Amino acid sequence: MAWGNGKWSLSKAIKGLVSRAEIDDQTWEDLEDTFLSADFGPAVTESLLASVRAEVERIGTTNPEDVRGIVADAVEEKLAAYDPTLHLSERPAVVLVVGVNGVGKTTTIGKFAKFLSNAGRSVVIAAADTFRAAAVEQLTTWANRAGVEIVSPDRDGQDPASVAYQAVEKAVAEGIEIVIIDTAGRLHTKSGLMDELGKIRRVVEKIAPISEVLLVLDATTGQNGVLQAQAFLEHAGVTGLVLTKTEGSAKGGFVMSVQELTGIPIKLLGSGEGIDDMTGFSAAGFARALTD
Numbered sequence: 001m002a003w004g005n006g007k008w009s010l011s012k013a014i015k016g017l018v019s020r021a022e023i024d025d026q027t028w029e030d031l032e033d034t035f036l037s038a039d040f041g042p043a044v045t046e047s048l049l050a051s052v053r054a055e056v057e058r059i060g061t062t063n064p065e066d067v068r069g070i071v072a073d074a075v076e077e078k079l080a081a082y083d084p085t086l087h088l089s090e091r092p093a094v095v096l097v098v099g100v101n102g103v104g105k106t107t108t109i110g111k112f113a114k115f116l117s118n119a120g121r122s123v124v125i126a127a128a129d130t131f132r133a134a135a136v137e138q139l140t141t142w143a144n145r146a147g148v149e150i151v152s153p154d155r156d157g158q159d160p161a162s163v164a165y166q167a168v169e170k171a172v173a174e175g176i177e178i179v180i181i182d183t184a185g186r187l188h189t190k191s192g193l194m195d196e197l198g199k200i201r202r203v204v205e206k207i208a209p210i211s212e213v214l215l216v217l218d219a220t221t222g223q224n225g226v227l228q229a230q231a232f233l234e235h236a237g238v239t240g241l242v243l244t245k246t247e248g249s250a251k252g253g254f255v256m257s258v259q260e261l262t263g264i265p266i267k268l269l270g271s272g273e274g275i276d277d278m279t280g281f282s283a284a285g286f287a288r289a290l291t292d
Contacts, residue, residue, distance in 0.1 A: 022062050028053065031067070038290075041257040048074055048256075072291040078256055079283035082265035086240070086280070088121075090211050092171035094179045094204055097242075098197065098232045099216035101185035104244035106135060108216050108270050109180055110142025111278035112242075115268070116178055118276070123148040126167030126181040128160040128200060139182055145275045149176070160184065160196060161203040168208050179208075194235040201237075212239050214267065219243045219254055226261050233262055240267035255286060 028049065035045040051074040052067065059066070088095070097112075099105045113123045125143050129135040130153045143150035151167040164181045171179045181204070183197060201210055215229055215238045232238055241258065246269050259266060266281045 023056065023064050023067065027064065027067070031071075039254045039257060041260070044078070044256050044260050048078065051077070068291055072287045075256065075290060076283050076287035079259065079287060082259050082263075082283075084240075084265050084267045084281040084283070086212060086267055088116075088178060088211055090209055092168060092176060092179050092208055093211040094168060094181065094208050096181050096183060096197070096200065096210055096213045096236075097216060098183050098213060098236050098238070099185055100228050100232075103185070103216045103218040103221075104270065105182065105185055105216045106138045106142060107273070108242055108244055108268075108278070109139060109182055110146050111270055111275060112214075112268065113143065113148045113180055114146040114275045115278045115280075117146060117148055122175070122177045124167050124171050124176045124179055125150045126164045126179060127152045128163040128167075129182045129184045130156075130158050130160050130163060131184050135182065142275075161200045164200045165203050165207070168204050172207060193231060197236050210237075212267075213237050214240050214242050215264070216242045216244055217258065219246045226258055233264070238262075238264055240265055242266075242268040242270060244270040246271045 031052070032045060032049055035048055036042070040048065048071075052070050055070045055074070056067065087093075095112075097105060097109055109125060113125055116123050123146070125139060125148060127136045127139045127150055129139075133156065136152050140150055140152060149170075151163060151170060153163050160183065167179050167181065170176065181200065183200065184193065204210065213236055215232050215236070217226070217229060221228070226233070241262065241264055243255065243258075243266055255266060268278055269281055269286075270278045
C-alpha cells in the first residue's frame with residue numbers, strides 16, 4: 001500500500017508534528033491542517049480531531065509522540081465502523097461491477113478475478129459493456145491474464161443483459177462459483193444508464209441473485225470521484241466500493257471521506273498495473289499505513 005509515495009504524505013506530516021517538545025495549541029492547529037491536506041474533508045477532520053483531543057486529555061499525555069498512535073487508533077475506529085466483507089456465499093455468486101469510464105473498471109475486474117482465483121474460487125467474466133468494442137477486447141486480455149473464462153458478445157451491440165444472462169447460465173450449468181459482470185461506464189443519460197443496469201439485474205435474477213454491486217472509484221480524483229458516481233450511488237444498489245490507483249495518491253484520507261460521504265464500505269483496494277495488485281480492505285492495516 002503506497003499512499004505515502006507522493007511528495008506529501010500524512011505519515012510524514014504527523015512525524016513532523018510529533019518531533020516537537022510538547023503538545024500545545026499549535027499542535028492542534030497543525031494537526032487540523034494536516035487532516036485537511038490529507039483530503040479527509042471538513043466533517044471527518046472535525047470528528048477525528050475531536051476524538052484525538054479527547055483521548056489525549058483522557059490519558060493525560062503531553063508527549064507529542066503519543067499522538068501518532070492515537071491518530072492511528074482513531075482512524076482505524078472510524079474505518080472499522082464499515083464492514084468490508086465480500087458477500088459471495090451464493091452459488092453462483094453474481095457481482096455487478098459499475099463505475100464511470102476512466103476509473104480503471106476493466107483492470108479492476110481482471111485483478112478481482114485473479115484475487116478470487118488465488119483464493120481457490122472458479123470465476124467467469126461477462127463482457128456486458130457491449131457499447132465499446134475496445135472494452136470487450138481489453139477485458140478479454142485481462143481475463144486471459146487472470147486465467148479465467150469470459151463470455152463475450154456474439155455480435156456488435158448485443159444486448160448487455162443477454163451477455164450477462166449467458167454468463168450466469170454458463171456458471172449454473174458448469175458449477176462455476178462466481179460471475180463478474182462488466183457494465184457500461186457511460187450512457188447518454190442517467191436514466192438510460194440506470195435502465196440498463198436495472199434490466200441486467202432483472203434478467204440475471206431470473207436464475208441467480210445479485211450478491212454484490214461494486215462501484216469502482218479512482219482514488220486520485222478525491223471528492224470528485226464521489227460526485228461523478230452519484231447516479232450509481234443513488235440508483236444502482238451499490239453494496240461496496242473498490243478504490244483504484246491508490247499508489248498514485250499521497251492523500252489517503254480520501255478513503256475515510258468516501259465512506260463517510262456514501263455510507264458504503266470499501267471492500268477492495270487496487271494499486272499498480274499487475275494482475276496481482278489487488279487486496280481486501282483492512283481498517284487496521286490501512287490506518288497504520290497512513291500514519292506510520
